[in-house]
Amino acid sequence: MINTSDPPGGSHAFSQHPSRARELDRLRQQVLAAWPMEELWLKRRGLTDGMHVLDVGCGPGFVSEKLARLNPTGVTIGLEPDPELARLAGKRFDAIPGLSLQQGSLAHNHLDESYFDFAYARFVAQHLASPQDEMRHVFRLLKPGGQVVLVDADDGLILVHPEPPELLEVMRLSETIQAESGGDRWIGRKLPALLTQAGFADVGFDVLPFTSHQLGRPALFDLAWSFRLRRIEQASGADNTLLVEKVRDFFTNQNWYGVACVIAAYGVKECVR
Numbered sequence: 001m002i003n004t005s006d007p008p009g010g011s012h013a014f015s016q017h018p019s020r021a022r023e024l025d026r027l028r029q030q031v032l033a034a035w036p037m038e039e040l041w042l043k044r045r046g047l048t049d050g051m052h053v054l055d056v057g058c059g060p061g062f063v064s065e066k067l068a069r070l071n072p073t074g075v076t077i078g079l080e081p082d083p084e085l086a087r088l089a090g091k092r093f094d095a096i097p098g099l100s101l102q103q104g105s106l107a108h109n110h111l112d113e114s115y116f117d118f119a120y121a122r123f124v125a126q127h128l129a130s131p132q133d134e135m136r137h138v139f140r141l142l143k144p145g146g147q148v149v150l151v152d153a154d155d156g157l158i159l160v161h162p163e164p165p166e167l168l169e170v171m172r173l174s175e176t177i178q179a180e181s182g183g184d185r186w187i188g189r190k191l192p193a194l195l196t197q198a199g200f201a202d203v204g205f206d207v208l209p210f211t212s213h214q215l216g217r218p219a220l221f222d223l224a225w226s227f228r229l230r231r232i233e234q235a236s237g238a239d240n241t242l243l244v245e246k247v248r249d250f251f252t253n254q255n256w257y258g259v260a261c262v263i264a265a266y267g268v269k270e271c272v273r
């Protein structure tokens, strides 16, 4: 029997978040900022109405909603292991035709194999303890000919000028904290290889840039740096107060120019003849 309430491990522990309301707001803002570019890109990758679409690790469901609106005559399912996030998403989904929630992880769920035309995993791979194994589950859930798209961050693709001298330490600490709970802040560059190893064909990737000019400084700060400061505060208490304050003060009060890029990787489950 599949136990869909098994926690999957990895580094997105919503129940232990220092401010859950703040994290929900961060996820919402991230969708508002990125969706116009993301929607165009997903359509270019073949997302279209009438499909069976899986939103892997849908969190509170902001993206699933957007996907369902692009797919009004199809089926969109949000898969989410965290009970509280699943409850929030499920409540929102009730009002949207064709959209439903399945509580579970990639490894433990009641989804049908070979059912989906399109699987989207957005900022999920960086939190997985065993991304290689999990990609094999995505492969299993797709129909022959089905497409997968993974979008994720990579700390090597974040630039700011001028750069506060304390930022290097903040990046190092946040990478360590996430790695200690099973995540990987350098996952972006590994996505194409993960898809190839899972058996996908026609694997490729693009880089999607988000600049301070396009989003505004507060939104880019939120997207690329402010969550790190909260994680460091949570993990190290008073030890890093000065470091965190200096960096927060810089991003809030100085003029800076920045860009954070995400990697968008894709592949196809080949039809076997």
Ligand SMILES: C[S@@+](CC[C@H](N)C(=O)[O-])C[C@H]1O[C@@H](n2cnc3c(N)ncnc32)[C@H](O)[C@@H]1O
Binding pocket: 008, 009, 010, 012, 027, 031, 056, 057, 058, 059, 060, 062, 063, 079, 080, 081, 082, 085, 104, 105, 106, 107, 121, 122, 123, 124, 127, 128, 134
């Ligand atoms: C940063 S959140 C991203 C939420 C959403 N995709 C978005 O972009 O707003 C990562 C999500 O992945 C989920 N997750 C973690 N491990 C998972 C797994 N093994 N299978 C499915 N989802 C998982 C987490 O519970 C969390 O909701």
